[in-house]
Amino acid sequence: MxxxxxxxxxxxxxxxxxxxxxxxxxxxxFGLLGPNGAGKTTTVKVLSTxxxxxxxxxxxxxxxxxxxxxxxxRSIGLSxxxxxxxxxxxxxxxLVMVARLYGMTRRESVARARELLxxxxxxxxxxxxxxxxxxxxxxxxxxxxxxxxxxxxVILDEPTTGLDPRARLDTWEVITTLVRAGTTVLLTTQYxxxxxxxxxxxxxxxxxxxxxxxxxxxxxxxxxxxxxxLTLTHRDSLEGTLRILDRIIGEPARPQADSSGLRITxxxxxxxxxxxxxxxxxxxxxxxxxxxxxCRPTLDDVFLDLTGQPASARPSQxxxxxxxxxx
Amino acid sequence: xxxxxxxxxxSSVIAWRNLLTVRRTPGALVTGVxxxxxxxxxxxxxxxxxxxxxxxxxxxxxxxxxxxLTFNSSFTAVYLAKDLQLxxxxxxxxxxxxxxxxxxxxxxxxxxTSLISVAVTMICGLLIGWRITEGFGxxxxxxxxxxxxxxxxxxxxxxxxxxxxSVEVAQSLGLIWLFPVTFISGAFVSIDTLPGPLQAIAAWxxxxxxxxxxxxxxxxxxxxxxxxxxxxxxxxxxxxxxxSCIAVIAVFSPIAxxxxxxxxxx
Numbered sequence: 001m002x003x004x005x006x007x008x009x010x011x012x013x014x015x016x017x018x019x020x021x022x023x024x025x026x027x028x029x030f031g032l033l034g035p036n037g038a039g040k041t042t043t044v045k046v047l048s049t050x051x052x053x054x055x056x057x058x059x060x061x062x063x064x065x066x067x068x069x070x071x072x073x074r075s076i077g078l079s080x081x082x083x084x085x086x087x088x089x090x091x092x093x094x095l096v097m098v099a100r101l102y103g104m105t106r107r108e109s110v111a112r113a114r115e116l117l118x119x120x121x122x123x124x125x126x127x128x129x130x131x132x133x134x135x136x137x138x139x140x141x142x143x144x145x146x147x148x149x150x151x152x153x154v155i156l157d158e159p160t161t162g163l164d165p166r167a168r169l170d171t172w173e174v175i176t177t178l179v180r181a182g183t184t185v186l187l188t189t190q191y192x193x194x195x196x197x198x199x200x201x202x203x204x205x206x207x208x209x210x211x212x213x214x215x216x217x218x219x220x221x222x223x224x225x226x227x228x229x230l231t232l233t234h235r236d237s238l239e240g241t242l243r244i245l246d247r248i249i250g251e252p253a254r255p256q257a258d259s260s261g262l263r264i265t266x267x268x269x270x271x272x273x274x275x276x277x278x279x280x281x282x283x284x285x286x287x288x289x290x291x292x293x294x295c296r297p298t299l300d301d302v303f304l305d306l307t308g309q310p311a312s313a314r315p316s317q318x319x320x321x322x323x324x325x326x327x
Numbered sequence: 328x329x330x331x332x333x334x335x336x337x338s339s340v341i342a343w344r345n346l347l348t349v350r351r352t353p354g355a356l357v358t359g360v361x362x363x364x365x366x367x368x369x370x371x372x373x374x375x376x377x378x379x380x381x382x383x384x385x386x387x388x389x390x391x392x393x394x395x396l397t398f399n400s401s402f403t404a405v406y407l408a409k410d411l412q413l414x415x416x417x418x419x420x421x422x423x424x425x426x427x428x429x430x431x432x433x434x435x436x437x438x439x440t441s442l443i444s445v446a447v448t449m450i451c452g453l454l455i456g457w458r459i460t461e462g463f464g465x466x467x468x469x470x471x472x473x474x475x476x477x478x479x480x481x482x483x484x485x486x487x488x489x490x491x492x493s494v495e496v497a498q499s500l501g502l503i504w505l506f507p508v509t510f511i512s513g514a515f516v517s518i519d520t521l522p523g524p525l526q527a528i529a530a531w532x533x534x535x536x537x538x539x540x541x542x543x544x545x546x547x548x549x550x551x552x553x554x555x556x557x558x559x560x561x562x563x564x565x566x567x568x569x570x571s572c573i574a575v576i577a578v579f580s581p582i583a584x585x586x587x588x589x590x591x592x593x
Contacts, residue, residue, distance in 0.1 A: 048417075048421040049420070049421060050420050050421060070423055073422055073423040076421065078417070078418065078421040080414055080417050080418070081414075082414040084413070084414035084415045084417055084418040085415070086344065086348075086413075086415055088347065088348040088351050088352065089347060089348070093344075093347065097340060097344050098422070100340040101337055101419070101422045101428075102423060103333070103423065103424075129351070145418065
């Protein structure tokens with residue numbers, strides 16, 4: 001449904017896309033995961049005909065973005081990183097405008113706008129200006145605008161960036177129930193959790209290149225899904241703890257101790273079960289800990305695992321961090 | 328659907344959207360309404376006394392109309408630049424809509440602003456003794472010419488917005504050219520009092536032609552002391568005004584559209 005072949009795009013000396021190739025099947029939700037500056041938005045812009053690649057080809061629903069951009073525009077619905085709604089217009093007017101611009105008659109546009117407002121739970125605020133909407137409502141209106149013509153391909157560029165956790169969950173639900181419905185979805189995100197939740201297949205990109213691709217289970221297997229962090233009470237316990245980690249988790253653990261020799265992190269493919277066993281054995285062998293934690297890997301961890309170095313442009317925001325910043 | 332039909336349709340949708348915005352932020356109209364009022368009273372009563380009094384006030388209105396509509400091009404520059412900065416423009420550009428629509432929609436909806444400016448200027452004119460003394464048809468032709476002129480100036484504003492790419496730059500670029508262009512003309516004075524080179528520029532300045540045309544069409548004679556200009560542009564003011572509007576549109580609209588096509592933000 002979407003095929004990218006060796007796409008390249010430079011901005012001066014900066015290589016935004018450095019030979020990206022992807023093949024996205026019909027009906028799939030495909031997650032493009034990467035930090036800021038990895039090339040996610042550039043890929044989206046090429047696919048939505050906003051910019052032309054320097055070289056390479058991109059086909060969307062069988063149409064080339066280079067030779068037949070109009071046909072591509074007819075086949076896609078785009079929801080951008082910053083909700084592209086007209087703040088001065090009401091939610092209803094926004095949808096009517098988009099429908100009219102897709103070439104629908106006035107009557108069809110009005111009917112479709114009403115229908116979408118109801119589906120997206122915006123009927124109550126249909127007559128209010130979009131400028132007065134909350135972040136989550138705006139995002140829903142933006143998603144609704146992308147679905148006006150029920151396009152075969154929907155492109156979502158960081159659909160939850162800047163949303164609070166509740167609005168994020170809400171948006172996820174909209175994506176899985178409404179956007180999904182048989183369409184092919186390309187979703188970009190900097191949150192591993194989001195790609196994991198929504199996507200059937202994930203490609204990790206960094207510096208304009210695909211560095212890993214697979215189903216979310218594939219990747220999680222490769223990335224050491226969760227991590228254990230232990231803080232020891234005594235430095236003497238370090239040796240014993242490393243032995244226990246090796247015994248229970250084995251090679252995937254790849255434990256790392258910090259310079260104090262008190263704090264150890266290790267991958268834990270079985271998550272909770274690994275942690276419980278490690279704690280049980282520590283207890284049995286008489287090692288005490290002041291802190292033990294199990295965390296999901298962040299995008300940074302993924303990059304550390306895949307490339308051996310931190311992400312080139314640090315996103316370093318977990319969903320929780322963003323929530324604190326607020327909208 | 329043919330290209331022309333879809334261009335007209337999509338532009339009218341954008342114009343509708345622009346007018347809704349204007350209706351909801353009427354403050355944006357203040358400049359378009361207040362500026363002609365200020366200029367009418369300023370020129371009529373501060374300069375008017377030295378320039379011929381009552382007859383000058385009658386002469387003045389045609390000039391103010393041409394000047395106000397030229398100034399209105401800065402609205403196009405500012406509001407189009409604002410639109411280009413919105414995330415919304417990415418949506419427009421990803422839609423299968425006419426590539427002309429965002430700009431043509433703007434230059435069309437700005438005609439409504441201009442019509443309001445024309446009405447306000449005329450009301451001020453009536454208050455200071457200006458009258459239309461020619462027939463209805465002639466007056467209607469005058470107003471149509473003013474709108475054509477305003478539409479042409481709007482395309483210059485559009486090119487400024489697309490060149491500037493930021494609201495601040497569009498705002499200053501959109502304003503600075505207006506002062507020399509409107510004042511080196513026959514809008515407010517008899518151009519025969521200008522020094523040689525300026526006189527030549529003013530004689531061929533389309534603003535002179537527009538001001539002269541509407542004075543002719545509304546039946547406003549120059550004050551007794553004013554030397555009437557001669558030359559082709561002055562003798563055929565209406566034709567020259569129409570031709571120059573068409574020329575401006577023919578030059579600036581393809582530039583604007585090709586600039587819009589080429590925009591690639593970041």
